[in-house]
Amino acid sequence: MKTINITNWRDGSTIFKSTKATVKEAAEEAVRGGVSLQGADLQGADLQGADLQRANLQDANLRRADLQGANLQGANLRRADLQDANLQGADLRRANLQGADLRRADLRRADLQRANLDFSSGIPYHCGGTGAKIDDRIFAQMIYHVTRQDFSGCSGGVKEAVEHIRGMAIANLFCEYRGDCERI
Numbered sequence: 001m002k003t004i005n006i007t008n009w010r011d012g013s014t015i016f017k018s019t020k021a022t023v024k025e026a027a028e029e030a031v032r033g034g035v036s037l038q039g040a041d042l043q044g045a046d047l048q049g050a051d052l053q054r055a056n057l058q059d060a061n062l063r064r065a066d067l068q069g070a071n072l073q074g075a076n077l078r079r080a081d082l083q084d085a086n087l088q089g090a091d092l093r094r095a096n097l098q099g100a101d102l103r104r105a106d107l108r109r110a111d112l113q114r115a116n117l118d119f120s121s122g123i124p125y126h127c128g129g130t131g132a133k134i135d136d137r138i139f140a141q142m143i144y145h146v147t148r149q150d151f152s153g154c155s156g157g158v159k160e161a162v163e164h165i166r167g168m169a170i171a172n173l174f175c176e177y178r179g180d181c182e183r184i
Helices: 023-032 136-147 156-166 169-177
Strands: 004-007 014-018
Touching: 004 023, 014 023, 136 156, 136 169, 156 169
Parallel strands: none
Antiparallel strands: 004 014
């Protein structure tokens, strides 16, 4: 009988053992059973369509994992390594992605509404970062950070556009969500 071991990526210790046929099924079994997958090594795992709702994947290694269409609603992905992960169409509503590494992650059609992206590498600035479904808070966070850059090396048109955005109420909306932000 085949055994799948989900191990901790830092020390190699076993987090969960399963006799399921795939890593996806083993991870789903663990989550259904209330097992924390904190620090799990799921690098390159095929988790396409997995039901990982409310999973604890804090500090997990999900680099290059295929999470296309996965249900990660309310999951704890704090400080998770999601570099190069396929999150196309994934449901990340209310997920905690605080401090997560999303470099080169594909978030097309992912639902990020009410997700916490504070201190994460954020939505990637490449084609895989377009088309994600966001909410007011995430939009305000993006505008907040964009309008706080030094535009002295930009053309007059860019400077004018930024000044226009800075004059809009949306420029300080993120400060309403976070009390530690400096208003314009």
